[in-house]
Amino acid sequence: MEYISTRGGGGAVDFAAAALSGLAADGGLLVPARWPRLGDGEWRGFCGMSYAELAARIIGRFSGASVPPAMLASITRRAAAAFDRPEVAPLREVGEGLYLLELFHGPTFAFKDVALQFLGPLLEFFLAQGGRRCTVIGATSGDTGSAAICALRGLPSVELFMLHPAGRVSEVQRRQMTTVRDANIHNIAVTGSFDDCQAIVKQLFADRGLRESHNLTTVNSINWARIAAQTVYYVYAALQLGANEKNISFAVPSGNFGNALAGYAARRMGLSIARIIIGSNRNDILTRFFNRGEMRARPAVATLSPSMDIQISSNFERLLFELLGRDAAALAAAMAGFHANGRLTVTAAQLTDARRLFTAARADDGQTRREIARTFSDAGEIVDPHTAVALSAARAAGHGKNNPVIALATAHPAKFAPAVEQSIGRPPPMPERLAAVMRAEEHYVTVQNDPAAVRALLPA
């Protein structure tokens, strides 16, 4: 299986290179040169498989010859074992034809665990195979940091440096990162904003000597291996509701568009997905795009669903590449225009094409709280604010017995206890594992907002 850049530069690379490098050499995003397509018999054959077994089958279509099947099966088993539930992602009905797919039973209680618990052992396999080591550097405003730390802790070939803005992540989020004690994990609090942290990471990557001597890499949401791992739960959930004989829709709370893009990939593989309903909070650039065919950046605002407080969705470029008929030159021009003017438009025909699969709705904080309250009173389920945005979008789009919609539940409500308490008048139950984090000893260093200060912490 080969991967090409959305911007048309560089040669094709294999899955291993895509997983290890993240970005394409020309600054574009890697996409499969051809989408794998599964036949009716294959979908039927998947029914009843365990999550790990199904994951090996689905991801195998993307990894090709890069990972031997027995190794892939062992990696997906190891990833699945990190989840609290044997089914990994339980599916529950919360209304007529309305379901929740709980993706938050992993080590950090957020859906990013699903992809990152797979990516950790996958990277270790690729590195160990070549006798190599790598240094992962990342910046986090919250959830991604702890999911990456829990995925990479203890791996012999990986050293992780995670930057967070000092005093600007929640206490739970900070403690989830800083209470991990493995020697290969390094938490760095930077006296600046999240953007400052990201700028430092960018500067370190721009140093070619450093990049090569330390084999620097990232594990951010544009990494194709993460997307591949996320297609699995679309298949897993849809099969339980009668795919591929019946059409199933999904409602996805979207930020960087990685989760939604995985649904698109599942559709391209031939899964009978009727609609992908994008939910956004007040940072609704995606919703405005799917409604009007125009992307226009605005300053991000803080909401109850902070993991979606994003204005520029990095994975959207992959969908745009498809909408533009895989015309890399047109895509590169559109992205350059967007970076220069903060504005990007598609033609009416391209918008119609996008809307064959995607619809979108936004929920502000008031609607989010009302959705949390409603789901609790209707179904007795306590949901987090991100999940509530998806549920709200699902209700706006319509669902029913013959029109089932699965809303992706992306975080455990205990991670966002104040928003939940504001909505239903009491805090969500706190899982013991999260409570333990609040008591454990923290380990991190604080440095000045300066790339040289972070550079000094890397091994010589």
Ligand SMILES: *Cc1c(COP(=O)(O)O)cnc(C)c1O
């Ligand atoms: C990251 C995240 C999202 C957004 O997912 P994208 O793949 O970036 O669209 C939604 N909810 C939660 C809880 C998240 O952590």
